[in-house]
Ligand SMILES: NS(=O)(=O)c1ccc(S(=O)(=O)NCc2cccs2)s1
């Protein structure tokens with residue numbers, strides 16, 4: 001994949017920390033070369049069961065804006081797909097670009113989408129806490145959904161309307177009821193591979209489940225993401241854009257598809 005626009009992200013303040021971790025063999029994100037992905041007939045459909053009342057708040061953590069959920073019980077979970085266990089929803093967040101030509105973390109046949117949604121889940125069957133699951137090879141499962149420019153997304157608009165209240169880093173607002181399944185395409189097709197967190201601590205603990213179909217959002221909604229700031233109140237403002245990690249080497253990995 002051409003690295004012209006990856007330079008922007010690599011030089012971005014977000015990546016002052018090391019871009020790669022020593023000895024990393026399963027880092028994320030990656031380019032998904034459609035023709036190299038291998039159909040696996042044993043992959044199950046992914047079963048998503050979210051309780052909208054487990055939604056807690058939206059906050060700007062200086063990397064992205066995240067919507068966090070009460071993960072003290074199994075009320076919002078996923079199971080099936082490539083997963084051996086049930087995983088609990090912890091939070092979802094997005095990555096996006098300064099312009100619509102790039103912004104996603106994963107690419108498909110070297111194509112960037114303008115943004116990407118990540119729904120982060122942890123293996124509460126095998127591990128006592130999220131923080132411990134983050135350190136384990138099968139600790140996390142992240143669903144990735146690409147955003148493409150198109151029609152306005154009514155479900156997303158509820159989030160967009162809350163963004164002015166979390167414009168600065170470390171601001172938070174309560175968010176009582178939200179069902180994130182409205183952000184996941186109904187098409188069941190996905191790719192899956194073994195990878196890592198794409199922000200520090202970059203741990204190699206993520207089973208990635210990347211939906212083949214994108215969701216459509218409109219220009220105003222993408223522009224609303226770009227009004228957020230990396231910086232806190234009182235600091236010199238830096239717009240929160242290009243908060244995506246550069247592509248990482250595939251190394252000895254195969255991307256499987258749930259579809260022919
Ligand atoms: N872009 S991504 O989906 O790969 C993610 C990056 C970081 C994620 S996190 O929610 O696990 N926070 C990291 C941690 C918090 C506390 C201990 S480690 S998810």
Ligand SMILES: [Zn+2]
Nearest residue numbers: 093095118198
């Ligand atoms: Zn992410």
